[in-house]
Amino acid sequence: MSLSASLANALTGLTASSRRAEVVSSNVSNALTEGYARREIHLSPQSLGGNGAGVQIDGITRSVNVALLADRRLADAEAGNSGMRTDFLARVESLIGSPEDAGSLSARIAELESALVQAASRPDSQARLQSVVDAANRVTGHLNALSDDVQQARMDADDSIAKQVETLNDALGQIDRLNAEILAQRASGRDATALMDERQRLVDRVAEIVPVREVPRDRDQIALFTTGGAILLEGNPAVIGFNPVGVITADMTIGSGALSGFTINGMPVPSGDDGVLGGGTLGAATAIRDDLATGVQAKLDALARDLIERFETPALDPTLAPGQPGLFTDSGLILDPLLEEGLAGRIRLNTIVDPAQAGQLWHLRDGLGAVTQGNVGDATLLNALTTALSVPRVASSGSFIGARSAAGLAADVLSGIASARQQEEFRQSYTVARQGALTELQLADGVDTDAEMQQLLLIEQAFAANARVIQTVDDLIQQLIGL
Known part of the structure; x- marks a missing residue:
């Protein structure tokens, strides 16, 4: 040589x-x-x-x-999904409160029952009658606050959906541009690995919102498909459509058309957590808005309806005229069973017994429809109100099983939400553990x-x-x- x-x-x-x-x-x-x-x-x-x-x-x-990366992305989506659902249910459970908590819903109803018993022992006492009014207002106020918070959670979820859709569309557009830049780099013989790293980061971001599968194409190009079967990127990026609303009320649902679903390139697609865009944080936000929150609201409305119906029967208070509301009202009106949605947010104490609203306390003792005061020592109606609150009865709506007292029905509401929260926490613990294990494997397989x-x-x-x-x-x- x-x-x-x-x-x-x-x-x-x-x-x-x-x-x-x-x-x-x-x-x-x-x-x-x-x-x-x-x-x-x-x-x-x-x-x-x-x-x-x-x-x-x-x-x-x-x-x-590639296989490990794909599994880790799916784990990221599942962990984000279960985390959001668990947080929502835990938030509602905390607001309802445990029965042993002084400010819980069950405790409020127990306070009302106790106030009625004390008032029945001294029906002539204005202070004890006022205690009944105060306890009843606390019950309705708690239900009103719970309903407002549930609807606020739906609005927050709707806003989150809009932001996630915007992030998703932006990320898909950037991935498409990176595909083109990587192709150009390859054609000129330059190193495109840094661009591939950035593309991987963007795909990871997409995978947290919607679980996706990355499919390699020729010349280092990629395509993206959701696990639900939607095409997010194949040549051109898909455009996800969604229209947020400013205010959400209990009667607004996606089925009624009052709330927006999803479109892909202008075509409507199923919008639930089990739809083509479900499974990640986007699906969790959709589930909160359209499923979990509406389920909680339905339970609260059923409880509010039960409270109204317990005191609305003429057999309880003979002074009530037909069409006259009882102790609890639907914003001052008699209950309309066809307008139950959002009832927990509208339930009010009958103003006729509330001095703060130009009412008279003696109506609690003598009858809500009474024209004049009766015998100040007569506790018949107060005893009947106490019995009506505590007697077991089958709720007219909701998925409750068996007859319950008002306090028992409130406990069932809490029990149902706590059970759902525990199931989600169990799922979350599994998904987070799986996510952590796959992340560790990926790091060990790295540098x-x-x-x-x-x-x-x-x-x-x-x-x-x-x-x-x-x-x-x-x-x-x-x-x-x-x-």
Whole structure:
């Protein structure tokens, strides 16, 4: 081999060693960078006229465990979904309160029952009658606040859906542009791995909102499909449509057309958590708005209806005229069974017994329809009101089983929500554990800094060997010149 050929071979070796050192340096410095994939440099021998001509760099590739990455993305979506659902149910459960809590819904009803008993023992006491009014107002106020909070949660979910759809559309557009840039980089022979890292980060963001499967295409392009079967990116990015509303009331549902569903490229698609865009945080927000919150509202409305019906019968208060509301009202009116949606937010104490609303306390003792006061020592009606509150009866609506007292019905509402929360927490603990395990596996499959440093030592040796060849060739040339 000639001196010039030896020099050329050594120079290619130096170039390759230098490039390998850059790759190792990049791997080590980005070991904890989100979305970064370990780089691998590929070398091969090159020849010239059948003779060895050193080494050539074939390219740099990203080392990615595709199956593990796909599973981790699905785990991210499931963990986000279960987390949002659990948080909502826990929030409602906390607002209802445990029966042993002084400010809980069950405790409010128990306070009302206790106030009625005390008033019946001294029907002439204005203070005890006022205690009944105050306790009753606390019951209705608690139900009103719960209903308002449930509707606020629906509005928050609707706003979250709008923001997530905007993020989803932006991310899909950026991924499409990165596909084009990666294609251009490949066509010009430049390294596109950094662009691929950024694309992976964007796909990870999409996967948290909607669980997706990434499908590789020719020339390092990718397509995205949801696990529900929708095409998000195939050549061109899909456009997800959604129209948020400003205010949501209990009677507004997606079925009535008052709330917006989803469209993909202008075509309506199923919008539930089990629809084509369900399974991630977007599906969880949809479930809260259209399923979980409406289910909670229905339970609260059934409880409010039961309270109204317990005191609305003429057999309880003979002074009540037909069409006259009882102790509790629907915003001052008699109950209309066909307008139950949102009743928990409209239930009110009858103003006729509330001095704060120009009423008279003696109506609690003498009858809501009484024209004049009766015997101040007569506790008949107060005893009847106490019995009506505590007697077991089958609720007219809701999915309750068996006869319950008012307090028992409130406990059933809490029990149903607590049971749903516990199920979601169990699911969340599983999904979070799975997410953590897959994340650890992905990190372990990523950059191993110890291995990279060992590789750097080998590169250093190769660099030194090639430098030694160049030094030797230089010495020989100097000797030839000196002859």
